[in-house]
Structure formats: structure tokens, C-alpha cells
Amino acid sequence: MTETTRYSGGGLVHIKNPHLEAMDEDVLYHLDLGTKTHDLPAMFGDVKFVCVGGSPNRMRAFAQFMHKELGLEGDGEELADICAGTDRYAMYRVGPHGMGIPSVSIMLHELIKLLHHAKCRDVTIIRIGTSGGLGVQAGSVVITDRAVDARFQPRFEQVVLGDVVVRGTDLDGGLVEELLACSEAVPDFPTLVGHTMCTYDFYEGQGRLDGALCSFSNEKKLQYLKRAHDAGVRNIEMESTAFAALCGLCGLRAAVVCVTLLDRLEGDQIRASHEVLQEYQQRPQRLVAAFIQRRLGLRAAAGNTRPSSD
Amino acid sequence: MTETTRYSGGGLVHIKNPHLEAMDEDVLYHLDLGTKTHDLPAMFGDVKFVCVGGSPNRMRAFAQFMHKELGLEGDGEELADICAGTDRYAMYRVGPHGMGIPSVSIMLHELIKLLHHAKCRDVTIIRIGTSGGLGVQAGSVVITDRAVDARFQPRFEQVVLGDVVVRGTDLDGGLVEELLACSEAVPDFPTLVGHTMCTYDFYEGQGRLDGALCSFSNEKKLQYLKRAHDAGVRNIEMESTAFAALCGLCGLRAAVVCVTLLDRLEGDQIRASHEVLQEYQQRPQRLVAAFIQRRLGLRAAAGNTRPSSD
Numbered sequence: 001m002t003e004t005t006r007y008s009g010g011g012l013v014h015i016k017n018p019h020l021e022a023m024d025e026d027v028l029y030h031l032d033l034g035t036k037t038h039d040l041p042a043m044f045g046d047v048k049f050v051c052v053g054g055s056p057n058r059m060r061a062f063a064q065f066m067h068k069e070l071g072l073e074g075d076g077e078e079l080a081d082i083c084a085g086t087d088r089y090a091m092y093r094v095g096p097h098g099m100g101i102p103s104v105s106i107m108l109h110e111l112i113k114l115l116h117h118a119k120c121r122d123v124t125i126i127r128i129g130t131s132g133g134l135g136v137q138a139g140s141v142v143i144t145d146r147a148v149d150a151r152f153q154p155r156f157e158q159v160v161l162g163d164v165v166v167r168g169t170d171l172d173g174g175l176v177e178e179l180l181a182c183s184e185a186v187p188d189f190p191t192l193v194g195h196t197m198c199t200y201d202f203y204e205g206q207g208r209l210d211g212a213l214c215s216f217s218n219e220k221k222l223q224y225l226k227r228a229h230d231a232g233v234r235n236i237e238m239e240s241t242a243f244a245a246l247c248g249l250c251g252l253r254a255a256v257v258c259v260t261l262l263d264r265l266e267g268d269q270i271r272a273s274h275e276v277l278q279e280y281q282q283r284p285q286r287l288v289a290a291f292i293q294r295r296l297g298l299r300a301a302a303g304n305t306r307p308s309s310d
Numbered sequence: 311m312t313e314t315t316r317y318s319g320g321g322l323v324h325i326k327n328p329h330l331e332a333m334d335e336d337v338l339y340h341l342d343l344g345t346k347t348h349d350l351p352a353m354f355g356d357v358k359f360v361c362v363g364g365s366p367n368r369m370r371a372f373a374q375f376m377h378k379e380l381g382l383e384g385d386g387e388e389l390a391d392i393c394a395g396t397d398r399y400a401m402y403r404v405g406p407h408g409m410g411i412p413s414v415s416i417m418l419h420e421l422i423k424l425l426h427h428a429k430c431r432d433v434t435i436i437r438i439g440t441s442g443g444l445g446v447q448a449g450s451v452v453i454t455d456r457a458v459d460a461r462f463q464p465r466f467e468q469v470v471l472g473d474v475v476v477r478g479t480d481l482d483g484g485l486v487e488e489l490l491a492c493s494e495a496v497p498d499f500p501t502l503v504g505h506t507m508c509t510y511d512f513y514e515g516q517g518r519l520d521g522a523l524c525s526f527s528n529e530k531k532l533q534y535l536k537r538a539h540d541a542g543v544r545n546i547e548m549e550s551t552a553f554a555a556l557c558g559l560c561g562l563r564a565a566v567v568c569v570t571l572l573d574r575l576e577g578d579q580i581r582a583s584h585e586v587l588q589e590y591q592q593r594p595q596r597l598v599a600a601f602i603q604r605r606l607g608l609r610a611a612a613g614n615t616r617p618s619s620d
Binding site: 015016018020023025026027030100101102103106108110112113116149150159162165200203204207209210211213215216218220224227246249250269270 | 326329335339408415416418423468470471475511512515519525526528534537556559560579581
């Protein structure tokens, strides 16, 4: 496919670190895996799709759901957690990344090295998440066409040896279109394409009035959120800029698909019932399942079943 | 005590948010608690010590260890997870905060509101963590006297409504002294006081050569780490500046106690065995247990037992 070859030499993952080849052993500490202790090519060499999300339970439910949707043997209940030796991340060939840029960055550094050591080719990585919506109906699924920072710029700033390094946050346009086309298979909720704003904080950083600290008025908050909406932002979360930057630099085709749990123009608190939130969280999973099935040629555009609740 | 009265009016937690009193209900989303659904004063009003750390298993082990050390009934195995409805944080009146500033910030906003709603008084909060050491023997416990950023400054920058807000990161000096005095009770490992550097990234942000990306030489890395050491930094982690800033603003007496898993002047990878790392991770727990016991008048300076491994 053109998107794939555009990205890489032979579809391999790019490690941009000259020091790595000289290392006798690479311990992926937070994943509890290593190049000497595990046969990574045998364990992971066939991986084509990696799905990550914030919450362990949600990712476990997604692993079981995909198992069923792909028609694999067994009921998916017994899926082993490959990183069982650590409780920081779980990995079922889908895996959680915790909350926020630092947590997702650690996971991505080690995941990208894992894909490199395992000699994986043509990998697509999708973040499946939750978010606050901006001017969209709660429960909508937003496919990110551009990850922007708190000033609505498509950039990810990082401090390296005390100096700021700025990185772009491009995502794969073809993948956005492909995912949007799959929304026909899951017609019972709205799916749209929009910019996603990524912040370092859930309360003050996203203009919430309900944190332990708040120094601004409701008017200032709404002005800020409306400026974000005018800039094309349709949802707000805490991982997308780092995710886009790191995956982009390493030649991974990456997408961000998040459901909105509320409309931030209407409030700050997440007050929907557990049942409603559970169903919302299944929506990006169902879209991504339809995408993977289509990629694998398992179906055209029929609707899928629903994942079990976590 | 003077430290307590210095901090607050009547020892209560300061919520610096004028909007909060007007709210009919406050849902602490990530803790799965709320002011209408839970009797927070009855559940938490007696809390004097809050201990937080990154990893759920480690905090569960610590809860069980404290249960035993305090001579409470039962074996501590049945400690209910108060936030069982969500898997993002667990709370046993000690609780995990995930990795990185965004994750710890969400937890602190909701924890501080919880302490406020529950009308807690004279609360001491301690982060028990892991870190990389700088020029100290692996396994040393560092009590943080000053949390600094990646440029060795005692400041926490946060973006609020698109603008940068700078906050101080003062910690309680009396609490540092009190914790250091307790190290006599646990003499089988080194305990020291030093600055703690807080970064947004574990790999490039801490000058590691072993990430998926690395654009600097070993010489530049060592120059940076030595500058940090010269500035008084003795360990590096990913939460302390936000933890110090938020707790300080809300009148909570706060401390950071982390064990070092390696000496970063000697390497980047964490290669100690699981058994050694488990024992290292128990060290801050043992120091903090001795501190709480002394505060509660349960003992003078005798050594404690060891927590069970997680």
C-alpha cells in the first residue's frame, strides 16, 4: 500500500538511536521484557496492529472483543497478559499506556524498541481513548486529523538535556480516511474527523472549574474553549501530541480514535452513568475492530457485535 | 505542632477554587467517588496520613505492611480497594498515582477535594516512589528537600487557558528532618537528603541513551547529569515538582521519599534482579512506616519488620 511504503524502508520500524545497536542487551523495564530473556521476533514478529489505551480494564475488554470479532479459537477469556511481571502496563498485543504524555511516552519508547527488536513490518498503531468533546454530542467518536497543544499548534515540545526540542505531530491522512470509511459499519453513533487538543493537566489545563485549584472565571473558560473550537478542536485529551510525534519519527502509521464523554461547552463534570460510559468506551473499539477486519479482508461493511463491558 | 499551624487555618485543607462551593454535587471521576453518592466525612474524615506511589501492586503491599506495623486486627489481606469501581487509581487510604506529572496531578486534584469534602485536619501526605540516583549507591533512599525541574530550578510550569503559570515547589523542612531522624529505625540501607529532579520523560528527558530516539552523545549526557549533581540533585523521577506545588498551594504538609534503582552516572538500564528491586522498593515504605509509628507514639526508634514483596 502506498501509505506503508511512503513511511519506511521495507516497512520496518525506524529506531533513531545510534547507541542501541551497540548494546549487548536491551531491557524494556516498564514492559518487563528484554532481548536476552525473551525471543521477541518469535513472540511479536507477526504483529501488524497495535492498539493502546489508557485503562487496563478497557484494554483487556478490547483484547477479548477483538479475539471474538476475528473468529479466533476459544472465548478470549484466557488471553495471557504478556507483561504480567509488572503492573505498570499490561500487554495483550493491545495494551494500556496510563494517563498523560509522560506515561504514554515511556510505553511508546519501549513498544517501538520492541517492534524493532521483533523485526515487525508494516505496523499500524492506534490509540483508543476517552476525551472531552468540544461542541459535539457526548458519545461521538473523533478521529484525529491533527494533534495540537494547548495553544492549538501542531507541535510537541520536549525538554532534552535541559533544552526544549520541538517536534511535529503529523498523523497519517490515509489512515484517517480509512477509519472514517469504516464508520459505516458502526452506524449507531456519530463519528467525525477533527483536531484533538492535548494537555498536561485534566483540571486547570483543560479549563475546568471543578479542580482543587481554579483561578479563572467561567467567562474566561468559555472564551478559551470557543477559541479552541474555532481553531478546529473537537476533543481534548492528554496523550495525542506525544503519541503522534513519537510514532511519526519512528515511521509508524498512527491514528488516534477517542470517544467524547461529555461536551465541555456544557460542563466540566463527567456525570453519565457507569452503564452509559461503558457503552461510550466501546465505540472506538467497535470502529477499530471494523477497520482491522476490513484490512484483513474479513468483511466488507457489515455491522459488528458489541464488546463485553469491562 | 508548629508545622501544622503554620500551614493552615485549623489544620483544614485549602481549596483554592471559588467555584467549588456553588456546586450541588462534586463527582471525583477518576476516584469513582462523589459528594452525593458517598459519605466522605464518615469514610475519610479521620485520615491523617496519605501515602501515594506510582504502582498499584506496590501500594497494595504497603497498605498490608502498614496494617501489620500498626498492629491492626486481621492480616491486612482483605483490605478493600475503596476505588474499586475504577481501575485508574486504587485507594486503600494509601493509593497509586500512575506515572508522570499529568497522572499525579489528576489524582491530587481529586484527593485534595476529597480531603476537603471529608473535613480532614492536619493531614500529612507522602509520595513513596522509585527513581534514578545521581552519584549515590543503588538502593539509597532520598528524602527530597527541594523538587527541581530539568533546568534544576525549584519551579513547576503549567499551561492554564493557554498561558504558562509558574508555581513554587517548596516542601516542608520540618518533615524532611523528621523523616531523616526516622532513618535510625531502618539502619540497613543508606538514607540521605537531597534535591530531586522531576522530568516529563524517562528516556530523552532524563538523558538516557537507550530510548527509541536519542540525538545526543554519551559525553553530553554525562555533562548534563554532572551539572545536575553539582546543583545538588541526588535523584531523578517524574512527579515531585507537581506534587510539591499542588500540595503546597493547598496547605498539605508534603514529603517525597524515593529509593534509587540505579546510579545514572554509571548507566541507563535498570538491570537489578526482580528480587533486589522488590527489596529496594520496600525501603521507602519501611522509612515511612517508622515515621508514622513515631508520630502515633507507637514506638521510639526500634527497627521494623519488612513488608511482604509485591
